[in-house]
Amino acid sequence: MQTLGRLKESPSQTAGPYVHIGCVPNFSGIPGVYPEDLGTSLCTKDAKGTHITVKGTVYDGTGTALKDALIEVWQADANGIYSAGDPRGPADPNFTGWGRSPGDYDTGEWVFDTVKPGRVPMHDGRLMAPHISLWVVARGINLGLQTRMYFPDEEAANAEDPILARIEHKNRVPTLIAKAEGDGIYRFDIRLQGDDETIFFDV
Amino acid sequence: MNSPMAHNRPPEGGSLFPRDREWHPPAYFEQYKTSIARSPKRAPISFPSTLSEETGPVFTTDILGPLDNDLILNFGEPGEMAIGQRIIVHGRVLDQDGRGQPGLLVEFWQANAGGRYRHKKEGYMAPLDPNFGGCGRTITDSDGRYVFRTVKPGPYPWPNRVNDWRPAHIHFSVFGRAWGQRLITQMYFEGDPLIWTCPIVDTIPDRAAIEQLIAPLDLDATIPMDSRAYKFDIVIRGRRGTWFENRKEGV
Ligand SMILES: [Fe+2]
Numbered sequence: 001m002q003t004l005g006r007l008k009e010s011p012s013q014t015a016g017p018y019v020h021i022g023c024v025p026n027f028s029g030i031p032g033v034y035p036e037d038l039g040t041s042l043c044t045k046d047a048k049g050t051h052i053t054v055k056g057t058v059y060d061g062t063g064t065a066l067k068d069a070l071i072e073v074w075q076a077d078a079n080g081i082y083s084a085g086d087p088r089g090p091a092d093p094n095f096t097g098w099g100r101s102p103g104d105y106d107t108g109e110w111v112f113d114t115v116k117p118g119r120v121p122m123h124d125g126r127l128m129a130p131h132i133s134l135w136v137v138a139r140g141i142n143l144g145l146q147t148r149m150y151f152p153d154e155e156a157a158n159a160e161d162p163i164l165a166r167i168e169h170k171n172r173v174p175t176l177i178a179k180a181e182g183d184g185i186y187r188f189d190i191r192l193q194g195d196d197e198t199i200f201f202d203v
Numbered sequence: 204m205n206s207p208m209a210h211n212r213p214p215e216g217g218s219l220f221p222r223d224r225e226w227h228p229p230a231y232f233e234q235y236k237t238s239i240a241r242s243p244k245r246a247p248i249s250f251p252s253t254l255s256e257e258t259g260p261v262f263t264t265d266i267l268g269p270l271d272n273d274l275i276l277n278f279g280e281p282g283e284m285a286i287g288q289r290i291i292v293h294g295r296v297l298d299q300d301g302r303g304q305p306g307l308l309v310e311f312w313q314a315n316a317g318g319r320y321r322h323k324k325e326g327y328m329a330p331l332d333p334n335f336g337g338c339g340r341t342i343t344d345s346d347g348r349y350v351f352r353t354v355k356p357g358p359y360p361w362p363n364r365v366n367d368w369r370p371a372h373i374h375f376s377v378f379g380r381a382w383g384q385r386l387i388t389q390m391y392f393e394g395d396p397l398i399w400t401c402p403i404v405d406t407i408p409d410r411a412a413i414e415q416l417i418a419p420l421d422l423d424a425t426i427p428m429d430s431r432a433y434k435f436d437i438v439i440r441g442r443r444g445t446w447f448e449n450r451k452e453g454v
Pocket of ligand 1: 369374
């Protein structure tokens, strides 16, 4: 029999305590190697759509905030188009939709200024609700964690979102819904463990 | 804005191959103590990739400075060099079908030759090297190749069990074209006995998977009288073809 000959993905290893050296060196006290850290903004002020702020904190199973994590986000523009790789493009030229944050040095809270994403279709045409994809790495996390943030003011769209619909334990769905704090600010805290453990995705 | 405007480009493939989670370390690993309170306990929810996972940020070479892939020089004072064993690390980023992946951002970071990181929270007594920062980056070429120059990092002790030492290693962050290909891993060096004592290495269940992270000495790529070379290929998740995908039934 022939073999498939396919390679195995390189196994993950933890990002470790010093991921900031590699990914946000200016933040971590290594200035001058790069002019600036990547991913500090997702869009310019000219980007179309509703400008919002998304913030949150990552907590471990004891309720302690992580201060050594790295958070990355990826989202569609206000029309639901991704800025790269999207066959329906082009996206808003003032928008990349990718952000990276080490969180605040003292509190661990991360903040992204962006625009509210539009709805993106599944391959079968069903629309997903507006969402932001997040990826969390840190010391003690052996494989980067994938999750999504949905919006509390999108109840109708959330109700027909095919991904949320897959979740058997409906009482866990609220872990994926941000909390509105007014003035376009949304809070999305991530809990790695515990009764209100955030839903993570294998995707 | 300071991140590169991503390009609108045709999709390079369809759905992502499912990740073999048994090849990766489990979230919880008792001997790596920090993982105990940072490991989700519930099963992750699986679903076939969507555009949200099949697209991803693109980086172009205009973000790169000429010394970004030279850790011997990129933090040093003019005319000064980092101290340590001079090495070149090179390899390719491949997908699971073995195809070189062009245009991908690869970032790397490491301790200095004495095993010390340049970081406020680092307490090891080994000295900082005033001419070594410890970070670098590059973008793969049309064949998926990357290369950088650095000094070989030292092993270092870390607070876990009483006497745990990390083997010499370099951390890698890789972007695919797809958000679902995002990967952070570490490269180890051929012949390092500490590899087989390290609980972080040991989080990987399969010895063959660990071997995939050990870079062999590459004498052919060594520059005589200058730098030894190590070769380290990185494999990111593959994708199916799109021939029978991305179309609605009946269309
Ligand atoms: Fe390290």
